[in-house]
Amino acid sequence: MIAPTEFTNPNLDVLYSEKQIRDRIIELGEQITADYAGKELVLVGVLKGSCVFMADLMREIDLNLAIDFMAVSSYKDGSKSTGDVEILKDLTNPIRDKHVIVVEDIVDTGLTLSRLLEILDSRGAASIKLASFLDKPEPRIKKELKIDYTGFVVPNKFVVGYGLDAAGRYRNLPFIAVVKDPSAA
Numbered sequence: 684m685i686a687p688t689e690f691t692n693p694n695l696d697v698l699y700s701e702k703q704i705r706d707r708i709i710e711l712g713e714q715i716t717a718d719y720a721g722k723e724l725v726l727v728g729v730l731k732g733s734c735v736f737m738a739d740l741m742r743e744i745d746l747n748l749a750i751d752f753m754a755v756s757s758y759k760d761g762s763k764s765t766g767d768v769e770i771l772k773d774l775t776n777p778i779r780d781k782h783v784i785v786v787e788d789i790v791d792t793g794l795t796l797s798r799l800l801e802i803l804d805s806r807g808a809a810s811i812k813l814a815s816f817l818d819k820p821e822p823r824i825k826k827e828l829k830i831d832y833t834g835f836v837v838p839n840k841f842v843v844g845y846g847l848d849a850a851g852r853y854r855n856l857p858f859i860a861v862v863k864d865p866s867a868a
């Protein structure tokens with residue numbers, strides 16, 4: 684018998700396959716290309732989770748665009764986000780008068796992102812929209828948070844892969860999966 688590798692780990696339940704993800708990203712890219720025609724667009728990826736989504740999404744947007752990255756740490760009360768964020772890595776270039784799309788891996792409570800959008804909003808961008816690969820609407824505390832471009836809506840379960848980790852592991856999985864038994868992960 685062949686021993687399972689990381690990609691065939693029996694503790695993972697695949698939710699969205701590589702093919703489903705690729706097809707959806709092509710659609711999102713077409714939508715963004717149409718929405719931002721003739722505009723100066725900057726994609727701002729939120730590290731580290733958005734790195735895979737960002738890399739795939741930008742290659743499906745047929746526009747003259749720039750990319751930048753931010754890293755924030757959200758303060759947690761136990762395992763729950765409190766909404767206080769610290770900027771660990773700021774943007775390299777100013778976003779004043781630019782059309783910005785913030786690129787996230789997943790929106791859960793929405794607290795981290797709401798705060799981050801407030802911070803970016805104070806910097807004079809022409810517009811700020813949000814693209815999140817996954818939307819987990821059930822635990823949403825910040826109900827007013829609008830996701831303009833969503834990859835997939837997921838159930839209220841802890842998911843990994845395609846940039847999302849569990850204690851640093853699984854970011855390299857080409858699919859999205861639920862960890863069946865987190866204690867065995």
Ligand code: 5GP
Pocket residue numbers: 732757764787788789790791792793794795796819840841842843847848849
């Ligand atoms: P929020 O402030 O929206 O509660 O926190 C969002 C952040 O929590 C995401 O950017 C992500 O890093 C992490 N997160 C929330 N849900 C999940 C999940 O199901 N899986 C993983 N790997 N991270 C998650």
